[in-house]
Amino acid sequence: MKEHWLDEFVDLVLEKTKEHVVASGTSISGSAHVGNVADPLYAHAIAAEIRKRGGRAEALWIADDMDPLDSVPPPIPREFSKYLGMPYVDIPDPYRCCRSWAEHFTKEFLDAIEKLGLEIKYLSGASMYRDGTYLPWIKIAIERAERIRDILLRVSGTLKPSDWLPYMPVCENCGRVGTTYAYSFQGDRVLYRCDLDVGYAKGCGHRGERDIKEGRGKLQWRVEWAARWAALNVTIEPFGKEHAAAGGSYDTSKLIVKEVFGREPPIPLTYEHVMIGGRKMSKSRGNVFTPSQWFEVAPPQTLKFFLFRVHPMRHKDFRVEDLPNLVAEYERAERIYYGFEELQDAKLTSLARRNYELSQIGEPSPVMPIQLPYDFAVVLVQLYPNMDVKRLLEVLRLTGHLWREPSPEDLERLLTRLRHASTWVEKYAPESVKIKLLDDPSAVRDKISEKQREALAKAAELLLEREWGPNELNNRFFELSRSLGLAPSEFFEAAYLALVGRKSGPRLVNFIAAIGRERVAKHFLVAAGRGSALI
RNA sequence: GGGCCCGUAGCUCAGCACGGUAGAGCGCCCGGCUCUUAACCGGGUGGUCGCGGGUUCAAAUCCCGCCGGGCCCGCCA
Numbered sequence: 001m002k003e004h005w006l007d008e009f010v011d012l013v014l015e016k017t018k019e020h021v022v023a024s025g026t027s028i029s030g031s032a033h034v035g036n037v038a039d040p041l042y043a044h045a046i047a048a049e050i051r052k053r054g055g056r057a058e059a060l061w062i063a064d065d066m067d068p069l070d071s072v073p074p075p076i077p078r079e080f081s082k083y084l085g086m087p088y089v090d091i092p093d094p095y096r097c098c099r100s101w102a103e104h105f106t107k108e109f110l111d112a113i114e115k116l117g118l119e120i121k122y123l124s125g126a127s128m129y130r131d132g133t134y135l136p137w138i139k140i141a142i143e144r145a146e147r148i149r150d151i152l153l154r155v156s157g158t159l160k161p162s163d164w165l166p167y168m169p170v171c172e173n174c175g176r177v178g179t180t181y182a183y184s185f186q187g188d189r190v191l192y193r194c195d196l197d198v199g200y201a202k203g204c205g206h207r208g209e210r211d212i213k214e215g216r217g218k219l220q221w222r223v224e225w226a227a228r229w230a231a232l233n234v235t236i237e238p239f240g241k242e243h244a245a246a247g248g249s250y251d252t253s254k255l256i257v258k259e260v261f262g263r264e265p266p267i268p269l270t271y272e273h274v275m276i277g278g279r280k281m282s283k284s285r286g287n288v289f290t291p292s293q294w295f296e297v298a299p300p301q302t303l304k305f306f307l308f309r310v311h312p313m314r315h316k317d318f319r320v321e322d323l324p325n326l327v328a329e330y331e332r333a334e335r336i337y338y339g340f341e342e343l344q345d346a347k348l349t350s351l352a353r354r355n356y357e358l359s360q361i362g363e364p365s366p367v368m369p370i371q372l373p374y375d376f377a378v379v380l381v382q383l384y385p386n387m388d389v390k391r392l393l394e395v396l397r398l399t400g401h402l403w404r405e406p407s408p409e410d411l412e413r414l415l416t417r418l419r420h421a422s423t424w425v426e427k428y429a430p431e432s433v434k435i436k437l438l439d440d441p442s443a444v445r446d447k448i449s450e451k452q453r454e455a456l457a458k459a460a461e462l463l464l465e466r467e468w469g470p471n472e473l474n475n476r477f478f479e480l481s482r483s484l485g486l487a488p489s490e491f492f493e494a495a496y497l498a499l500v501g502r503k504s505g506p507r508l509v510n511f512i513a514a515i516g517r518e519r520v521a522k523h524f525l526v527a528a529g530r531g532s533a534l535i
Numbered sequence: 536g537g538g539c540c541c542g543u544a545g546c547u548c549a550g551c552a553c554g555g556u557a558g559a560g561c562g563c564c565c566g567g568c569u570c571u572u573a574a575c576c577g578g579g580u581g582g583u584c585g586c587g588g589g590u591u592c593a594a595a596u597c598c599c600g601c602c603g604g605g606c607c608c609g610c611c612a
Contacts, residue, residue, distance in 0.1 A: 008552085027612060067612050157609070178611070198611065221612045245538045245608035272540055273606070280606065310549095315540055315606070322547075325560075332560095343559085348549075379573065395573065435574085471570095478570055489569045496574080506573040 004354040005311045006042075010049045013236055013267050018055040022047045023234040023266065024120075025062040028088045028105045030073040033281050033288040034318065035274030037112055038307050042238040042269060044118040045308070045358060059120040060232065061113065065089050065102035066126040066218045068178030070200045085176035085201030087218070089126040102126065112291035115300045117361030125224075128231070130215035137227035137261060138212050141166050141219060142185050144260050148223060151255045156247040165190065169217035173206035177218060188212050222249045226256035230263045237266040238312070244270040271312030277319050289318060297424040298327055298374075299416065304359035305330045320428040324374040330359070331371050338368035370410040372401060375433070377421035382435045383506055383514050387418060437515065437523060441498045444527040451486045452494035453528040458484075459495065460524035463517040474509045498527035 003011070013020060024043035026036050043059040050057035065088045072080045076094045083091040088102035098104040106124070113120060128134050141148060145165050152158045165182040171194040178198050184191040188211050194203035210217055219227055228234065243249045254265040273280065281288045294303050297320075306326060310316055333356040335341040336349055343349045357364065380387060380395065387395075389411060396402040396414075406414070425434065438444075445453065458480050462468070468476070481491040496505040499520065505511060512520045 029612085064612070070611060200611080224612090240607085241539055242607050242612095247537070248608050249612085270539080275605080278605080313540070317547095317605095319547090325547080328560080348559095376573080383573070475570070481569095487569080488571075492569065492572065496572085500574080502574060504568090504572055504574050507571070509571095510573075 004308075004351060004358070006045055006049060006308070006358065007354070009269060010046060010053065013046070014050065014053065014055060016267065017235065018050075020047065020050055020055065020057040020235045021060065021233050022050075022057060022236040022238075023060045023062065023228065023232060024238055025064055025125075025228075026109060027064045027067055028102050028109075029067070029069070029071070030076065030105060031288070031290050032105070032109050032112065033274070033290055034294055034303060034306075035281060036109070037116065037291055037303070038271055038274065038312070039238055039240070040113055040118055040120050041116060041304060041307055042271070042312065043236075044120050046236060046238070046269070048119070059118070060123055060234075061118075061120045062123045062125055062128075062228065063102065063106045063109070064125050065106060066129055066177070067221075068176065068201070069101070070178065070198075085174075085178040085198070087126065087170060087177045089124075090170070090175055108292075112295075115291070115295060116304060117300070123232075125218070126215075128228075129218060132213070132215075133231050134219065134224075134227050135213065137230050138167060138219060139188075140261060141223050141227065142190070142212075147260055148256060151252060151259065152222070155252045155255060166220045166223040167212065167217055168192075168220060169208075169210035171204060171206055172208050172210070174204035176201055176203065179203035180217075182217075190217070222252040223256055225249060225253040226261060226265075229253070229257050229266055230261040233263075234266045235264075236269065238269040238271060241270055241272055244268065269312060272315035274307075275315055275317045278317055289320065297420045297428070298323055299413075299420075301359045301361060302327055302330050305333065305355060308358045309355045320424075321430050323424060323428070324378060324433075327374040330356070331373070333359075334368060334371070337364065340368065365409070367404075369413055370396070370402060370404070370406050372396065372414050372417045374417065374421060376401075377417045378425055378429065378433055379435065379506070381418055381422040381425060383511065385422070389415065392418070435500065437499055437519065438501050441501075441523050441527040442529075444494075444497045444501070445529040447497060448494045448527070449490070451484055452490055453530075455481055455484055455486055455491045456494055456498060456524040456528040457530045459491070460521040460528070460530075463512070463521040463524070467517070468509075471509075473512070477508070494527070495524070498523045 022043040024039040026032060026039055040059070040061040043061065047057035047059035068085045068087055069080075069083050069091060072078065072084070080091070080094060088105075089100050091101035093099065093101055093104040095104055098107060102124075110122060142165055148166050149160045149164060152160060163183040165185060167182045167190055168177050168180050169182060169190055169192045170177045171180050171192075174194060176194065179196045179201050180192045180194045180203065181196050182190045182192040189209050190212060191209045192207070194206045196203050218224060229237070239250065250268055257263050257265050275281070276287050276289055279287065291303065306316065306318065332341065333352040336343065336352045337356040343352065384391065392414060393402065393406065459477060462473070462476055462480070477491060478488050481488040492508060493503050495508055496502055499505065499511070499515070
């Protein structure tokens with residue numbers, strides 16, 4: 001039986017030991033995009049699966065909030081460039097609702113984590129510097145700076161000066177952490193000068209000293225990562241491929257934790273990034289898609305599904321225009337999970353089931369939810385912008401989607417689907433799925449018979465005559481067709497051609513009510529060759 | 536300079552760890568459907584599995600080498 005990649009990975013880690021700490025971490029450089037949730041998502045899923053199999057495991061998510069700001073992402077005002085080089089915890093919240101930049105974006109991220117139902121322990125890098133978690137490891141790192149320098153040279157070819165220390169104090173004068181250079185220490189006090197030019201920021205020239213016990217400084221990234229593993233006993237860590245390149249930060253930190261801190265490095269799970277429309281997500285290019293944007297158009301389960309269904313090492317490409325397809329695939333997996341559908345290949349059936357299960361928040365419900373296909377919802381919201389529950393249920397019954405009495409949860413899901421579809425249509429839908437009237441139906445004239453043209457002209461007269469009730473109008477259409485010796489189907493066909501250029505469409509009288517009888521009448525007249533093309 | 540991923544139907548992709556008749560969805564074509572037709576329901580069309588070698592009775596799948604595309608590292612995190 002083919003196993004899901006997650007189960008294979010857990011097989012592997014359980015061979016080593018039954019007790020695990022799964023760490024994940026994210027830089028708090030601004031609003032997170034959908035790709036950023038992969039890190040804690042994988043961490044949570046791994047820990048949960050280990051527990052399910054009788055092991056012990058905890059998942060962690062660490063906000064890298066002591067890192068320096070190295071660029072100001074677009075929606076945030078230019079003035080913020082004065083904070084470049086300062087740690088996120090010391091920068092004000094651009095949106096002014098939280099105490100700091102770090103707090104604001106951490107909250108945003110935690111909100112996504114919660115919506116995805118991830119049980120994961122939140123830790124702040126800055127807090128860990130302040131509360132002494134890192135302290136013993138900072139001491140060791142400073143004392144064995146030479147050994148670390150040697151590893152950096154050996155693994156990544158980076159040559160650091162001989163007085164270099166892997167610690168970066170926050171400058172007392174300018175508050176920057178990215179521009180300080182520590183060159184000496186006495187006990188817990190580190191001597192530094194703030195004179196580095198790191199491209200995005202320049203040091204102020206100040207010289208000073210810092211006590212590492214204050215927690216006003218940080219370790220260099222690769223050393224910090226190793227210290228984190230040592231301090232928190234991390235045994236597993238998912239991370240993006242930027243860390244996985246040969247000579248990259250995993251290679252370096254792996255040696256540091258072994259040779260300097262005397263601990264075993266975690267088992268890595270590296271993953272390829274999420275692309276958007278075939279390109280990398282880039283804040284400066286403005287093509288990012290955030291979890292909250294996702295939750296506006298589709299449920300959190302579908303984001304989990306998107307990330308779980310392919311192996312982490314394969315890159316995932318997200319296209320908002322394709323969202324209805326993704327949701328359809330998710331709901332197909334749902335039908336498979338509940339045994340309503342089966343794939344020819346038993347392996348694929350079991351994978352679909354597993355993907356569905358992993359995408360759930362908590363336990364899957366005992367009965368299959370009532371489904372309203374996304375693309376169908378897209379049609380519905382365009383025809384009936386303010387559809388109520390009663391009408392919705394009537395439609396579902398008519399179209400065979402209602403196979404049992406809906407529960408309150410079903411109703412909520414159905415209404416959510418309508419809301420999502422409507423947002424999607426408004427913000428992202430390609431023109432091709434938008435239901436709209438033909439700009440110029442005059443070409444229809446040559447595609448239909450003289451009788452059909454006559455029927456359209458008469459129907460237009462009816463419409464212009466007065467307002468009709470739906471049933472009344474419907475009956476009129478049938479009478480009209482028959483009186484001309486025309487099969488009603490031929491009339492309907494012509495009507496849809498005149499309106500949307502297709503032979504079929506939504507129930508005609510309702511469609512007319514949605515569009516407005518006068519506009520419809522004009523279309524009918526033009527298609528019948530009885531009116532001007534100017535609509 | 537180094538690393539990872541991708542290349543399979545017109546499009547989007549599954550299948551590849553462990554070789555055994557090339558798959559799905561969309562599109563396209565054809566046919567149905569009317570006191571109902573909420574773009575529905577049938578059926579069909581579709582492929583040098585990027586290229587070249589190798590291993591094998593047998594390769595989309597394993598190995599080597601190319602080509603094309605994407606991303607990452609070699610600053611900082």
